[in-house]
Amino acid sequence: MSSTAYALTDSWTMTRRELARWGRRPAAVVVNLVFPVMLLLMFGYLVGGGRGVSGDYLDFLVPGMLALTMAFGLEGTMIAVTQDLDKGVIDRFRSMPMANGAVLVGRSAADMLQSALGLTVLLGVAAALGWRPQGGPDGFLGAVGLLLLFRFAMLWIGIHLALIAGKPELVQAVQILVWPVGFLSNAFAAPESMPDWLGTVVEWNPMSQTATAVRDLFGSPGGEPGHVWAAVVWPLALLAVFFPLAVRRFSRLSR
Amino acid sequence: MADAAITVEGARKTFGGKHALDGLDLTVTRGTVHGVLGPNGAGKTTLVRILSTLLRPDAGRVEVAGHDVVREAYAVRLRIGLLGQHAALDEELGGRQNLELFGRLHHLGARRARARADELLERFELSGTGPKAVKQYSGGMRRRLDLAASLITEPEVLFLDEPTTGLDPRGRAEVWDSVRSLVGGGTTVLLTTQYLEEADQLADRICLVDAGRVVADGTADTLKAAIGGDRIDVVLRDAGQLGAAVALLPVAKDAVTVDTDRRLLSAPVIDRMAALTGVVRALEEAGIEAEDIALRRPTLDEVFLRLTGHDDRTTEAA
Ligand SMILES: Nc1ncnc2c1ncn2[C@@H]1O[C@H](COP(=O)(O)OP(=O)(O)OP(=O)(O)O)[C@@H](O)[C@H]1O
Ligand SMILES: [Mg+2]
Numbered sequence: 337m338s339s340t341a342y343a344l345t346d347s348w349t350m351t352r353r354e355l356a357r358w359g360r361r362p363a364a365v366v367v368n369l370v371f372p373v374m375l376l377l378m379f380g381y382l383v384g385g386g387r388g389v390s391g392d393y394l395d396f397l398v399p400g401m402l403a404l405t406m407a408f409g410l411e412g413t414m415i416a417v418t419q420d421l422d423k424g425v426i427d428r429f430r431s432m433p434m435a436n437g438a439v440l441v442g443r444s445a446a447d448m449l450q451s452a453l454g455l456t457v458l459l460g461v462a463a464a465l466g467w468r469p470q471g472g473p474d475g476f477l478g479a480v481g482l483l484l485l486f487r488f489a490m491l492w493i494g495i496h497l498a499l500i501a502g503k504p505e506l507v508q509a510v511q512i513l514v515w516p517v518g519f520l521s522n523a524f525a526a527p528e529s530m531p532d533w534l535g536t537v538v539e540w541n542p543m544s545q546t547a548t549a550v551r552d553l554f555g556s557p558g559g560e561p562g563h564v565w566a567a568v569v570w571p572l573a574l575l576a577v578f579f580p581l582a583v584r585r586f587s588r589l590s591r
Numbered sequence: 592m593a594d595a596a597i598t599v600e601g602a603r604k605t606f607g608g609k610h611a612l613d614g615l616d617l618t619v620t621r622g623t624v625h626g627v628l629g630p631n632g633a634g635k636t637t638l639v640r641i642l643s644t645l646l647r648p649d650a651g652r653v654e655v656a657g658h659d660v661v662r663e664a665y666a667v668r669l670r671i672g673l674l675g676q677h678a679a680l681d682e683e684l685g686g687r688q689n690l691e692l693f694g695r696l697h698h699l700g701a702r703r704a705r706a707r708a709d710e711l712l713e714r715f716e717l718s719g720t721g722p723k724a725v726k727q728y729s730g731g732m733r734r735r736l737d738l739a740a741s742l743i744t745e746p747e748v749l750f751l752d753e754p755t756t757g758l759d760p761r762g763r764a765e766v767w768d769s770v771r772s773l774v775g776g777g778t779t780v781l782l783t784t785q786y787l788e789e790a791d792q793l794a795d796r797i798c799l800v801d802a803g804r805v806v807a808d809g810t811a812d813t814l815k816a817a818i819g820g821d822r823i824d825v826v827l828r829d830a831g832q833l834g835a836a837v838a839l840l841p842v843a844k845d846a847v848t849v850d851t852d853r854r855l856l857s858a859p860v861i862d863r864m865a866a867l868t869g870v871v872r873a874l875e876e877a878g879i880e881a882e883d884i885a886l887r888r889p890t891l892d893e894v895f896l897r898l899t900g901h902d903d904r905t906t907e908a909a
Binding site: 350433590 | 647797
């Protein structure tokens with residue numbers, strides 16, 4: 337077999353390993369899928385209408401929750417990578433004649449799959465609650481693409497941070513950071529309703545860029561035309577920084 | 592050397608100013624078991640990680656199975672098996688799933704990976720574990736599975752980093768048996784240990800490592816001769832009689848170590864039984880009462896004291 341073929345089979349083997357791990361703890365997988373649904377129901381019905389939102393709150397909230405789900409995926413990535421490092425299994429992989437990148441490719445493929453599943457469940461629940469996207473099939477696919485692109489950027493940030501942290505215990509520190517980043521966004525409320533400084537922070541949050549663009553593509557309140565570019569450029573910029581950093585960090589495990 | 596499975600010349604590795612390996616040299620002949628004996632922090636794990644391509648040496652030449660570990664890491668990985676100091680398994684998965692995963696990553700293909708997994712489970716008496724996740728395994732089972740995982744492709748060179756630390760005597764005997772049967776099959780084994788007895792049981796040659804260097808090298812017999820074989824320990828009831836008792840031991844005065852706090856005399860002996868009966872009789876005749884008399888192997892501390900001339904075992908909390 338050629339080295340490209342090996343790289344592909346090894347990556348696929350590593351992806352399958354993750355799927356086998358899901359099979360081992362189905363409850364955890366379900367909780368992961370249900371958590372964003374719970375947030376959606378909580379904010380949609382218990383907390384009630386967001387401040388500064390014109391139009392239907394559910395229409396505003398669904399894209400926000402989709403983006404938030406992608407952002408929270410960062411935690412899952414970090415936990416998985418630090419666990420592998422801690423259990424030494426990454427050392428075994430590194431001592432075997434397998435393709436160099438397969439460990440990271442397998443991780444990305446599995447995490448993207450999980451996030452795609454998360455998106456599907458959330459969209460399904462929203463549809464069941466009566467939510468309907470208005471942007472047509474192109475807009476819908478574009479929105480899903482932007483969300484997954486944002487998740488992909490989060491994924492590589494997660495891998496990089498996990499390789500720095502090294503230990504699962506340190507992930508908690510990052511979890512504490514992910515929450516403010518998730519909530520200091522326009523997921524639940526319009527930035528116009530916030531104090532100036534806060535509104536500025538929120539508008540610059542890359543997650544808000546994605547949410548705004550998705551609202552635009554879904555024809556929801558809170559969407560602004562022209563934001564799609566920002567939602568493409570931001571994740572790409574993050575990837576341009578964190579992808580090489582993570583790869584370098586991984587290859588430097590041998591330092 | 593043509594028949595060397597492992598060659599290490601002047602290997603150095605520094606972690607933030609601390610020399611983990613400080614110019615280490617080592618040659619292991621093909622088809623033999625080489626024991627690397629050393630206290631905590633001696634550099635054993637660092638050596639194994641360099642040999643198994645997990646860590647790059649800062650300097651020096653390191654070859655395994657005829658390939659350079661830095662420039663030809665892939666070729667080395669094709670030919671080695673590694674049992675690290677700590678288990679390197681996917682704890683969420685079962686034993687079979689782990690072995691199949693590693694088999695596929697060794698490019699055995701699905702069918703052969705499955706067959707090999709079954710074979711190894713059988714051989715290490717793990718067939719009965721079924722789908723149980725590795726995190727529910729006992730220490731001994733985990734170690735055996737870890738060993739099985741390092742043998743997927745019947746490696747040319749096998750590294751075992753403290754393979755029996757933390758195992759009970761039964762687990763230890765099981766691992767020893769596996770290692771012996773492997774060597775029968777022609778595998779070269781490098782094994783690190785903190786136990787003199789383990790090196791003694793398994794290794795054809797032993798090197799003592801201290802502070803990142805080899806301080807002594809030889810067969811178990813030559814090393815034992817160098818450190819003086821068995822020892823006799825005598826604990827007296829009355830510390831005041833220690834001086835008188837020293838003269839009764841069948842060795843030169845300066846070979847006896849005296850520990851006043853513990854009322855203990857210790858001396859190397861040559862003929863175990865003659866020394867024991869001789870000392871018992873001599874003490875009785877002199878009217879010196881002993882609380883305890885025992886024959887024993889030298890401890891690693893004594894080996895180090897003897898061979899390095901200083902007792903610098905820095906026992907770090909692991
Ligand atoms: N990644 C690392 N970072 C910093 N220092 C390290 C690292 N790895 C090892 N060291 C240091 O290098 C020295 C040698 O460590 P090593 O783990 O090789 O010893 P060892 O002989 O395997 O000890 P033990 O019997 O405790 O396993 C120790 O002082 C250790 O603290
Ligand atoms: Mg060690």
